[in-house]
Amino acid sequence: xxxxxxxxxxxxxxxxxxxxxxxxxxxxxxxxxxxxxxxxxxxxxxxxxxxxxxxxxxxxxxxxxxxxxxxxxxxxxxxxxxxxxxxxxxxxxxxxxxxxxxxxxxxxxxxxxxxxxxxxxxxxxxxxxxxxxxxxxxxxxxxxxxxxxxxxxxxxxxxxxxxxxxxxxxxxxxxxxxxxxxxxxxxxx
Numbered sequence: 785x786x787x788x789x790x791x792x793x794x795x796x797x798x799x800x801x802x803x804x805x806x807x808x809x810x811x812x813x814x815x816x817x818x819x820x821x822x823x824x825x826x827x828x829x830x831x832x833x834x835x836x837x838x839x840x841x842x843x844x845x846x847x848x849x850x851x852x853x854x855x856x857x858x859x860x861x862x863x864x865x866x867x868x869x870x871x872x873x874x875x876x877x878x879x880x881x882x883x884x885x886x887x888x889x890x891x892x893x894x895x896x897x898x899x900x901x902x903x904x905x906x907x908x909x910x911x912x913x914x915x916x917x918x919x920x921x922x923x924x925x926x927x928x929x930x931x932x933x934x935x936x937x938x939x940x941x942x943x944x945x946x947x948x949x950x951x952x953x954x955x956x957x958x959x960x961x962x963x964x965x966x967x968x969x970x971x972x973x
Contacts, residue, residue, distance in 0.1 A: 787817075789824045792883045797869045797901065798826065799885055800857075800894040813892055815859060816917065826896060828855045830917035838865070838907040838914070843946035845904020846870055846930040846955070853899035853968060855919040863912030864888035865905040866942050872930065872958065873900040876970035880958060882939050887914075900968045902930050906943045928966050929955040 788801040804813045814820070821827070838844065845868065848854075858867055870882040886908070887893050897903050905914065932939070932946065934957040961967055 787820050787824060789826065792885070794869070794871055794878045794881055794883050796871075796898045797883045798896040800826075800896060802892055802894065804892050815894075815915070816857065828857070828896075828919050830855075830857065830919055832918040832921050834916050834918065834922075836914045836916075838905075838912050839947070840907055840910050841943050841945065841947050843904065843906040843932055843941065843943060843948055844952065846902035846932055847904065848872060848900075848902045848928050848930075848968075849920070849923060849926040850928050850966060850968065852920045852923050852926045854922075855899055856897040856903055856916050857894055858887060858897065858903070858905070858914060858916040859892070859894040860887040860889055861913045861915050862889050863907065863909035864890070865907055865912050865914060867895050867905040868903070868939055868941075869895065869897040870902040870904075870930065870937055870939070870958075871900070872902050872961070872967050873970035874962060874967045876900070879970070880937055882937055884939065900970070904932055906941055906946055908942060928961070930958050930961055931955040934958050 790799040868884045871878045
């Protein structure tokens with residue numbers, strides 16, 4: 785099976801279906817291959833890999849960095865998550881729109897979330913391990929977020945009483961972040 789790139793409802797967000805080679809021993813897959821991803825138009829230089837573990841009903845997000853924005857390539861290596869990207873680029877034709885995909889150790893899908901998007905996910909299984917590549921380094925002084933339950937965005941999360949960090953409980957809604965000048969600007973690409 786060859787690498788497949790699927791354009792989502794927001795064209796900049798891509799669902800990636802890597803080739804998976806299975807037999808009675810298990811499976812093998814390339815989780816990233818620069819030349820193959822470039823040949824599909826995904827030419828991002830990643831500089832940091834992160835590993836996150838969450839338990840059932842944990843919801844993380846919606847997070848982004850303002851000045852040091854990051855492209856992210858997200859996958860679940862154990863368990864399943866509902867992964868979400870929200871367009872927060874002021875002036876974008878899809879501003880405030882969101883895309884959500886289930887990423888799991890069974891489907892092996894990846895989600896490419898570009899710069900200018902907020903990212904969040906919730907764990908759908910007793911534990912979920914998530915690996916994601918970032919195109920810039922995490923900077924805690926540049927860390928920003930939007931509240932997961934903002935009614936103006938209207939994400940249909942598959943969890944009704946999520947477990948949240950204190951930080952995530954205090955995040956502003958999109959309108960207030962925009963009013964505070966804490967959103968990136970759409971540049972047409």
